[in-house]
């Protein structure tokens with residue numbers, strides 16, 4: 001059992017707050033039912049179901065057999081209160097690197113941040129960020145250098161945490177649809193961070209836009225802008241264009 005981190009927690013229950021502690025470790029495949037159950041519970045509580053695309057037990061089971069990892073966070077009573085699921089899509093159609101036009105030969109170096117959830121009573125302890133900060137060195141150790149994920153434009157909490165950890169918006173499109181062109185899917189930002197950047201680029205132009213203006217953002221991305229920073233309270237996103245288009249960073 002691979003222990004990653006321990007720490008203090010604040011639990012919110014019926015207007016009251018209590019102190020608790022957590023242990024973060026990798027989940028064993030035998031514990032996957034608990035993961036799917038927590039996901040289901042969190043989904044049921046969500047006021048806006050658009051923000052979370054659920055993974056089935058079977059999908060996660062197959063993925064873990066192929067090497068996917070799930071970082072779990074447990075409270076003092078040993079209950080699972082949060083998790084982060086990290087997948088390695090390889091050279092398959094679901095590789096998000098294709099959406100942002102990563103060179104074909106680099107697709108095998110892509111790691112996906114799949115679903116992450118925190119039990120409502122334990123929100124506000126930065127568990128999304130803390131599990132991400134464990135996932136980054138882990139995927140680097142495994143030899144992956146492109147980190148990608150999707151986030152709904154309506155999921156301000158998740159988007160803020162993901163961008164705070166250095167991932168940038170590189171595409172905006174409908175995902176998880178059933179028809180071939182994906183038009184019946186849900187709007188998603190596709191975010192990316194190169195974990196081994198070969199150059200530091202200087203931003204040259206900056207444009208701010210309200211997060212709900214998807215049309216404007218689509219046009220900015222087409223012109224080569226990337227989303228760099230989100231102001232959580234005002235829901236304003238900063239897009240920048242870089243001076244030189246050198247290595248894919």
Ligand SMILES: CC(C)(COP(=O)(O)OP(=O)(O)OC[C@H]1O[C@@H](n2cnc3c(N)ncnc32)[C@H](O)[C@@H]1OP(=O)(O)O)[C@@H](O)C(=O)NCCC(=O)NCCS
Nearest residue numbers: 051052115116117118122123124125126127128129157158
């Ligand atoms: C996104 C999510 C994982 C973030 O949880 P977290 O790591 O506990 O969030 P943070 O610690 O960054 O919270 C920062 C603040 O936002 C609040 N917050 C976080 N998520 C919130 C939510 N879904 N609704 C309302 N407020 C929320 C926290 O209470 C905290 O408030 P405070 O600063 O007043 O204490 C969590 O909201 C969640 O499980 N959402 C549902 C599933 C989901 O959308 N997952 C991401 C897509 S896969």
